[in-house]
Amino acid sequence: MSGMSRRRFVSGMSAVAAGAAVMPVLTAGRARALDRALATTAARAVRIDGTTLEQVATPVGDGAYKRLTPGPGWPLAVRAELAGAASGRDDRRTGLASFVQFTDLHLTDTESPVRFEYLARFIDSAHRPQEALTVRGASSLVERVNQIRQGPYTGLPFSFVMATGDNTDNHERIELDWYLTVMSGGRITPNSGDLARYEGVQNSGSAQYWNPESSLQDAYKAKGLPQIGGFLSGSIRPFDAPGLTVPWYTTVGNHDDSIEGSLPDLGLLGDLYTGSRKLEGCDDATAAQLADALLHDPGEAVLLLGKLITGGGAVRTVTPDERRHPFTPTEFAQAHLSPACTGAGPVGHGFTPDSVGSGHLYYTFDLADGVLGISLDTTNRAGFADGSLGTAQLNWLESVLEAHSGHWYDSNGSVVRGGSDSRLVVVFSHHTSGTMGNLLPDPYHPFEARHSGGELVTLLQRFPNVVAWVNGHTHTNQIIPHGHSVAERAFWEINTASHVDYPHHARIIEIADNQDGTLSLFTTLIESAAPYRTDFGDTSDPGLAALYRELAYNDPYATPGTRIGTATDHNTELLLARPAS
Incomplete structure (x- = not known):
């Protein structure tokens, strides 16, 4: 077959x-x-x-x-940087685990007043021509997982799906509700404000944006994007999301934590989120100044945004909606515990009543028999897109690794014997080792030190049973070997592209024991169940899901050639020394 x-x-x-x-x-x-x-x-x-x-x-x-x-x-690309690839391993192999990673879904309330679409020419993620279709695109990805059902190399059924952050785009309650419904199943109306009409920039009449239903010759049509009648009315049409048929878990990302993933949410902009004034444009000089502030000075960005809303930019009146209010970490955990979104389980999808009480969005779970999953919270509520870990979480992680390691190495390289509950470990986070340099103090824990990706790599390499660190954030397919002079202290970092920017990939990950002193980690990329070919006259649910992928490829401000990665970042067999018992 x-x-x-x-x-x-x-x-x-x-x-x-x-x-x-x-x-x-x-x-x-x-x-x-x-x-x-x-x-x-x-x-x-x-x-x-x-x-x-x-x-x-x-x-x-x-x-x-x-x-x-x-x-x-x-x-398949075989990668043997960390261990040799012995012949005959296919015949000896035993499957240990099979699961799927989603990442960077960015389910987007495109009509929200707190968005920066007018900065797309400076920051490509500020606006995407396909973003009105994020909810349908994500649901089509769920359909694909439900169809495949098992790992292509071990044949093991998927035990779960992990979404590694930026599940929402602007940490709004309505975006969170869409995410939970996409994952667990149910009726979704991907619209806010006036549910009978679209009130975003894509019918603004501004030539700065793609106006899909209009004959206006805007900047996007000048780049070849088509006119598509019924696109916006189709994008806000209710539909039934099937939901995953396997359990699923959630890791938090910076877009689930802060304003547009960049500005600290100190409760200052709540009224703007739920109000009626949506900024749709400003002069080029101010736009450039705001774009720079978003990247380098969040405080200045908040001040500039306030000035623009009160009279310095093109403001559109939209229908207010309380559901756009930002959620807190506590509310994020609480929402996952709702019986309405349990779906295939587990209850809470990694979060517990203790998560609600503490606001700590990191946890452990049983990934498979003999394999432990650890989900980290690498966000920093001080602002900026990149992340880090607080000391309390780093210490917690170290204690978890010690509790589930048969042996580990101390900071001097000496072997320390552990307990009897030794398991392989897979770590999940939103940020990568290279994007955890945001060491600003967390305003909610101002006296707690922050720790970088390099420090996390050093910690993980002390524990031979850590086999992989799976993450997102960069919107790029990239697999990095973290080698060590002691072979059993090496591990693989698996970074997967987003499902909002092309190439719209999710990733199957399988762990197998080759019975020769090595493990194989198989990574296989999947696309959504949407048809590949599009029809500009087809605004059915499958037709819109197909357009979602194709429009993402044609986003004039995006860079699909870099995000897709190389052949060694796609479908791979990653060899690794199996830790000694």
Whole structure:
């Protein structure tokens, strides 16, 4: 079956070489090499259906606007930087765990007054032409997971899905409600304010934005984006989200924690969130000043925003909505405990009544038999997009690792014997090792020190049973080996691209014991269940989900060529020394 799928999608395709975003036509020689690689991949897999091992969205056409079509899959890349790849391991392998990572869904209330769409030319994430479709796109990703059901290499059913942060875009209660419903299932109206109409920048009549339902020749249409009748009315239409059929967990990200993921939420802008004044534009000089402040001086950004709202910019009146009010960490945890969003479970999705009482959004869970999952909170409520860990959480993490390690290494490199509850460990966070340099004091814990990604790497390398650190935030596919002179102290960092910017990937991760002193971590990217081909006249739910992917590829301010990663960041086998018992 896998071989048939491979041939079906490779035959007659003239599209991409694995690892590139804008993909050249394959020469006969390269096509044969890719065909051989895919054949080998299919032979090693239990199944490849529904994954990027089978097929990948591929841009085609000569115009400014590229259409997407199904192209050849991406073969498996074996990475042996941390341990050797012994022959015969496929026949000896025992599956230990199989799960899925979602990340950076950014479910977006596009009509919210507290947004910065007018800064898109300075900060690409401020506005995306596809963002009115984030909720439908995420639900289509859920559909894909429900279809695949099992790991392609171990054949193990998925035990859970972990969403590693930025589940909401602007930490609004309505965005959180959409996220919980997408994951657990139910009726969703992806609209706020006046539920009968759209009140965002995409019908503003400003040539600065893509006005999809208008013939206005705006800046986006100049880049090739089409006019699509019924796009906005379709985007706010209620639909039924199927919800995941497997348990799911949540890790918190900076967009779940602060204003647009950048400004500290000190309760100063609550009235603006729920009010009727939406800033849709300002002069270029002020926009550049505000964009710089968002990146470098959150306090100055808040002051500039206040001045613009009170008379310095183009303000539109929108329908107020109390559901846009920002949520606190306590409310974030409490919402997950609602019986209405339990879905496939577990109750609380990692959060407990203790999480509500303490506001601590970090926890442990049983990932699989003999494998422990640890979800961290790497956000810093002082503002800025990047993160860090507070001392209390770092100490908690160290104590958890000690409790579940058969042995570890102290700071001098000496072996310390642990207890009997030794398990493999997978760590989850939103931020990566390279994006945890925000050491500003947390305003809610001003006397607590903050700790960087480098410090976290050093801590994790003391514990041989840590096999992977899985994260998001960068919107980029990248897999980093963290080697060590002592082989068993090495681990893999697996960073996955977002589901709001192209390439819209989620990632299957499987852990297997090769029975030769090594482990294999298989990573397989998946796209949503949306059709690859779009029809500008189709605003059905599948049609809109397909447009979500294609518009993301054609966002004139985005950089899909860097975010997609290389062949060694896509479908991989990551070798690792198995820790001694």
